[in-house]
Amino acid sequence: MDKEEICQYFNSIIKNEKDVSAGMAAIRTLLKVLKHSKSETVQELRICLQHAIDAMRSTETPVTAIASGSELFLRFITLATLDTPSIAECKGIMLERGKVFYEKLVAARGKVAKVAAHFITDGSTILTHSKSRVVLQAMKEAAASNKIFEVYVTSTSDNNGEEMCQSLTKLGISCTVILDSAVGYVMEHIDMVMVGAEGVAESGGVINKIGTYTMAICAKEVKKPFYVLTESFKFSRIYPLNQIDLPNEFKYTYSVLLTKNLKKEHPLVDYTPPHYISLLFTDLGILTPSAVSDELIKLYL
CATH class of the missing domain: 1.20.120.1070 (Translation initiation factor eIF-2B, N-terminal domain)
Incomplete structure (x- = not known):
């Protein structure tokens, strides 16, 4: 080929x-x-x-x-x-x-969803960011267990939040789409944050859709648990220390990297450092961020 x-x-x-x-x-x-x-x-x-x-x-x-x-x-x-x-x-x-x-x-994905669904309690209110297939699956599992809960989902610039809300509504789950800029306001009203991940760094930090880092900072400030749902194949042997340290090829599409001035472009993802993350729900079990490096060693031994 x-x-x-x-x-x-x-x-x-x-x-x-x-x-x-x-x-x-x-x-x-x-x-x-x-x-x-x-x-x-x-x-x-x-x-x-x-x-x-x-x-x-x-x-x-x-x-x-x-x-x-x-x-x-x-x-x-x-x-x-x-x-x-x-x-x-x-x-x-x-x-x-x-x-x-x-x-x-x-x-x-099914393994992650089953593990995370246990943490969704009856009567709880959850905040999620954009659309994550594994978060949707976990909420579907919880709803199938007759748990009644409410979800706030950020709209995001690509309108994936709207799509996530429609999927949740079809499952009979009460859902409200909010502006990304309303995260701080809503944070006081929720019980937990659940987001997916595009990648997990060796440090246990998470690469995910832009705005995840902002959400994590708000959650930390208001003392709300910040949970990440991710499959272990997204574990990556990179170790960014900050946003600038994240490789540009992760932050922009290929055509943007070739033709545009990156200073004028919005990145697609950001990096959430491990100290903002409460737990990671994975197909390998429930992990703390510090356990990710141990699991990566096992995967590559």
């Missing part, structure tokens, strides 16, 4: 399958590339997959989850490539492990 075919396949998943995240679409694409690769050595195969990752990073989809998911995928499928007599056998093992990895990804 050439670069254009890879981008086309990846973009078609993003466009047509709204329930599939960028990270999962990236893994699906890598599996297809692996299946159709005509590489004759393991080294060529790795280069082929790396070219595919670079191609996906050049699309207009934010790269945070693409980067972490793809890196973990490569690590996972290449663990068992030693001592295989032929490239065909090696490729077969990689494909099999890749499928297992993807199945784990598919199951991860």
Whole structure:
């Protein structure tokens, strides 16, 4: 598959399958590339997959989850490539492990949702930011347990908050869309904050849609718990210390990086340092931010 075919396949998943995240679409694409690769050595195969990752990073989809998911995928499928007599056998093992990895990804969201749903208590009021598939799933789980609760959701510039509110309303959950700038005002009225994540840094800090950091600061000031719901494939071996330290490729789309003056552009994401985060609900269990680095070591051992 050439670069254009890879981008086309990846973009078609993003466009047509709204329930599939960028990270999962990236893994699906890598599996297809692996299946159709005509590489004759393991080294060529790795280069082929790396070219595919670079191609996906050049699309207009934010790269945070693409980067972490793809890196973990490569690590996972290449663990068992030693001592295989032929490239065909090696490729077969990689494909099999890749499928297992993807199945784990598919199951991860449900695991996170089940863990987080227990923290949603009857009569509680929750604030969430924009639209997160895993937060929506957790609230769906809680509603299915006959818990009655209320949700405030920020509208955000892309109107994803409106979409989140419509999804919640269909589930029979009382929901109100608020301006992003109303977060401080609403914070006194809520019991907890629940947000998703596009990526989780080695420090336990979170990369997520712009405005998450502001929400976390407000929650800390008013002493409200700030919970992050995320799958472990979004754990990334980066260690930003502040907003400027976050790589530009995470903050802007590819076309903006190529053609625009970044000083005049609004970043897509911000970085929330670990000391603002109460707990992370993951498919590996409930973690404190400081536990993320330990889990990353296990994932890459």
